Amino acid sequence: MKRAKPVYLPLGYKLLISYLLLVLTPVIGIGSYAYVSSVRSTEEHTRSNLEVAVRQIASNVDYRLKDVVRSTDELYADQTLSRYLTGYHSGWEKYSIMSQYILPRLENAANLPDPEVKLSVYVSNPNVGEFYYNESAAGDVRKYSLFHMDRIENEDWYRRLKLHYGSYEWRQVGNDRANASISYLRPLINYDTLQLNGLIKMTANMKYIFSDAGSGQLGEDSILFIVGNDNRLLFISSRNKVKPDLLPSAASGYIQQPDSYMQIKQPVTNMPASVVAWIPYSSLQKNSQQVRNVTIGICLITLILLFLISLVMSQYFARSFQKLIASLKSFKEGDFHKRMPVQGNDEFAEIGSAFNDMASTIQRLIDEVYVVNLEKKETELQVLHSQMNPHFLYNTFSSISRMAKLGEIDKLHEVIRSLARFYRLTLHRGEMIIPVEQELQIAESYLDIQRIKNVDRIHVAYDIAPEVLENESVKFILQPFVENALEHAWYDDEISLIIRAYPEGADMVFEVEDNGLGMKEELIGQILEPTGQGIGYGIRNVDQRIQLQYGRQYGVAIHSSLGEGTLIRLRFPCRRYQSVQEEL
Structure with a gap:
């Protein structure tokens, strides 16, 4: 049975088909991957930016809290102040200690960037005189007071405190909730007996401490607030109150994340609380449609350009191979003087140059082989003559x-x-x-x-x-x-x-x-x-x-x-x- 003659398919067509397959496959795959990764990258980038913003807000809150903590640390660690507040003094000595040491130390501790910070020190020693200011006439002066413990011993919030040596608490006590304030509480220690001798209470306005939570850094649709470690709402900025339905459980003091919002939570170092941000998922995905359209458009343009480039390149390679085949046929027939035309500066040019060099070398070797042998023999004879x-x-x-x-x-x-x-x-x-x-x-x-x-x-x-x-x-x-x-x-x-x-x-x-x-x-x-x-x-x-x-x-x-x-x-x-x- 006579075998059918294989169909002759020019190299140019083969190259064009292979180029199209090589082009279509990666473009479709890369386009799909680019769309998915672009959407994901956009969302991740947006989330990363939001996380950085929330982290910066928490850092700013920590910076303000450090002032309060540092001021109370100075009073807590002052052993001289502790001895004066626990000792017995009378007459001129009592007045001198009060005016020259105790009150200046309290004033220095109350000297914070926020003029609304109130420092109250409660002592168990009845020998120490009280000092306080008129709330209505205080103005912008630093607010610090010295009270006896009997003023708060019967308060519920004080009886619930479990302070001991080295402990501290952030808590809304007294009128703090009504005044939108929060207090930092530390025990006053008698360093001779290591027993509690009173209480240091630093009260700060939450609007000042959490001022960055109301700055609107996260966008118009975001909600930013502060919660305690028990997930109880501590502070929410006034700009979020335009959508009270997003915090349906805030009235009870606790919050619950809505399903349509992404939550970013960043703990605050110097307080048992966290900065919480709610961002609607719709704001993260609003650019996805645009990204998809742009990706599809780029893929189509790329396919057209690559098709044209594939067509040009296949024709170029086909012509280059035809030149090489013609030169090889002449070489096969013994025409060593035939040379391949060399143009450009690519691999085909290198092949042409190598082919031409090879042909020249073979021709030269054929011409020189006898000459070399003759020269070698002649040199040997010359050596014998010189010997x-x-x-x-x-x-x-x-x-x-x-x-x-x-x-x-x-x-x-x-x-x-x-x-x-x-x-x-x-x-x-x-x-x-x-x-x-x-x-x-x-x-x-x-x-x-x-x-x-x-x-x-x-x-x-x-x-x-x-x-x-x-x-x-x-x-x-x-x-x-x-x-x-x-x-x-x-x-x-x-x-x-x-x-x-x-x-x-x-x-x-x-x-x-x-x-x-x-x-x-x-x-x-x-x-x-x-x-x-x-x-x-x-x-x-x-x-x-x-x-x-x-x-x-x-x-x-x-x-x-x-x-x-x-x-x-x-x-x-x-x-x-x-x-x-x-x-x-």
């Missing part, structure tokens, strides 16, 4: 002849032995890769001959790391720099050389340093120039051999200062030497 330097050999033989005529048999013997060792090492087995130790021996043999010829005017120091001796080295790369130093750097009666070999990270380093004439920067540049003519042939030869063997990142570096000397550094990778027999 058999006739000039060096003629000079050495002349020195040998002169020594023979002069009868310097010992020197003659040393020169011949060093010369034989030099050529034995350089010509041994014809290997191009030798151990570092053998390369150092070649340079050492050459220097031995030169020291004998120059009557020890050449001073050589070796700084060789033992661990590098068994590493491999390209053959005959050290001796040419030693020879250059003796031929071109020597300008005084003597010359000093330092030869170093050491590892540096994953690399191996040879150094030849002299104290000779030095070179100018221009000359160094000419020597290392690949196309340099006439000078630096031996140095470039060594540099090219190292790079042919190990790569372009290795080779020769020259550091020189005119009149101070020259430092030659040869760098190549650390590799353990293996002879041809070992490799086989």
Whole structure:
């Protein structure tokens, strides 16, 4: 049975369909989530702001209550005042204590920001005289009084008090409820017996203490009031009385939260009470409709824009792929000169550049592979030629002849032995890769001959790391720099050389340093120039051999200062030497 040919669907259509699916799914999901989260966020943000406002109101209430508490604390902790109020005094002493200490202390305690605060101190000691003011004539003066306990001992509110050392209570007593006030009650202690000796009563107007509860910070539809820990209504601002039906149970002294209102409750630190706010849920949700409409509108606009963008992008990618396919077909057919047009600055441009580079590289490698092999062979032949330097050999033989005529048999013997060792090492087995130790021996043999010829005017120091001796080295790369130093750097009666070999990270380093004439920067540049003519042939030869063997990142570096000397550094990778027999 013949199989049906698959339907050909262009890449542009596939991209467009995939883009639409990728766009529609997240937009619908994100739009729905955005709507729900926006409504929730709006409500949470509104609630958070309201909570901050209620917390600030409670903080302001605490700030005012602290003044009352602090003033009574000063009286409560004053042991001198306690002794004066519990002791027996008569005559001038009684008058002096009353006028110079007791009354000033009471006046100072009553000196609060609210002039309507009333301080009343009740004492059990009948020896202490009473002091009080005329309520109708008091005006704006600080209101403080000193009474005997028999004035309140029979009051119901006093008999219900359970004060003891260290205790206190906030309570509406006497006429406080009628006057919209509240009193802070503390016992007066006889510090000699630690028994109760009276009562400190600080009465403050609740309109002053809870003034922030009537400021309307929470909006026109909110209700703000103060309740005790037993949920009994203590204070409600006058601005809330426009809706008395919202507090149906307030007449009995207790409140109950309506179902249609959200409640925020913040305790007051210095009083057993809390600031309570009721906010209608409708005010929290009134922006939900607007948020929904805006969200739907944004989603629709986004879908249209993304559809247009998807259409443009699918066409762009389709054209880019077509260009790439055309270039690959030409490459497949062997046309390595074909290049892909590169436009823009994106991944397709990078693909085009990479493709063009690849084609150029392949073409260049095809053209250069034979050239590289020829250059390597030619370099090896040049090295062998430099090893058999006739000039060096003629000079050495002349020195040998002169020594023979002069009868310097010992020197003659040393020169011949060093010369034989030099050529034995350089010509041994014809290997191009030798151990570092053998390369150092070649340079050492050459220097031995030169020291004998120059009557020890050449001073050589070796700084060789033992661990590098068994590493491999390209053959005959050290001796040419030693020879250059003796031929071109020597300008005084003597010359000093330092030869170093050491590892540096994953690399191996040879150094030849002299104290000779030095070179100018221009000359160094000419020597290392690949196309340099006439000078630096031996140095470039060594540099090219190292790079042919190990790569372009290795080779020769020259550091020189005119009149101070020259430092030659040869760098190549650390590799353990293996002879041809070992490799086989």
